[in-house]
Amino acid sequence: MSKVEIFRTLHQDRAPGDPVVLPGPWDAISARAFEAAGFPALATPSAGIAASLGYEDGATPADEMFAAVARVVRSVDVPVSADVEDGYGLAPKELVERLLGTGAVGCNLEDSRAGVLKDPQEHADWLAxxxxxxxxxxxxxARVDTFSCGDADPERAIERAALYVAAGAECVYPIGAPLDVLPLLRAGIQVPINVYAWPDGASLEELGELAAMRVTFGPRMQRWAAEELAGFARALRDA
Structure with missing residues (x-):
């Protein structure tokens, strides 16, 4: 079975409360740590990689993002999906070629740019x-950014998701959706739902019971590692 087939299978027939958990590596060493811990696949976070390269979230040049993803992929044997934001303005053919060139088996593609939602039908056509x-x-x-862009109506997210699923998306990521609307989203979206695990939020099991068939962490793990390193540095300074 190929890596993309393995990755696809991980999203299928998940029992309630048992989502596939995809840690977010930001470089080769973090990817190897997650693989060694036994996770079956990984999902790079664009914000985490941006921070590791010295950029603000959303400001990483496409060439550097693809190069970073390629380093993660070649450092591990498990499948890797890549967050490539809104596709960097690339035509579909070039975007796909560059993603496959990294060795990634999947991608996140968001439907906003610089905090502004794209036209959903135009985005669906591009996804197709x-x-x-x-x-x-x-x-x-397919990441749905309605909640993060200030539209709290779950029906808007469901409408966008339906267009993206019809265009061929195999998973939908309604980032920033409040926990209390997750069951409604699960009822209205006909593919697996990716849920972001917030610090001090619901457990993985609770997220799975609410809606999630896939859980990711964005830059959360990278930020936790940075905080731990800062604490160690302070202790070393004061020793």
Whole structure:
């Protein structure tokens, strides 16, 4: 079974309360740590990689993002999905070629740019082109940014998700969705839902019971590691 087939299978037939958990490596050493811990797949966070490269979230040049993803992929044997933001303005063919060139088996593609939601039908048409070029070689996770862009109506997220699923998305990521609307989203979205695990929030089991079939962490793990390193540095300074 190929890596993309393994990755796709991880999203299928998940029992309630048992989502697939995908840690977010930001470099080769963190990827190896997560693999050694036994996780079956990984999902790079664009914000975590941006921080590791010295950029603000959303400001990483495309070339540097793809290079960083490639380093993560070649450092581990498990499948890796890549957060490539809104696709960096690349045409579908080039985007797919560059993703496959990194060795990634999946991607997150968001429907906003600089905090502004894109036209949902235009974005769906673009996703359909991406999927047509990629075929089954990439697992497409469509991020829905309505909640993070200030639209709290879950029906808007469901409407966008339906367009993206029709375009070929195999998973939908309604980032920033409040916990209390997750069951409604699960009822209205016909593919697995990716849920972001917030610090001090619901447990993985609770997220799975609410809606999640996939849980990711964005830059949370990278930030935790940075805080731990800062604490160690302070203790060393004061020794």
């Amino acid at each position: 082109e991406v999927r047509a070029v990629a075929g089954d070689a990439l697992f497409v996770n």
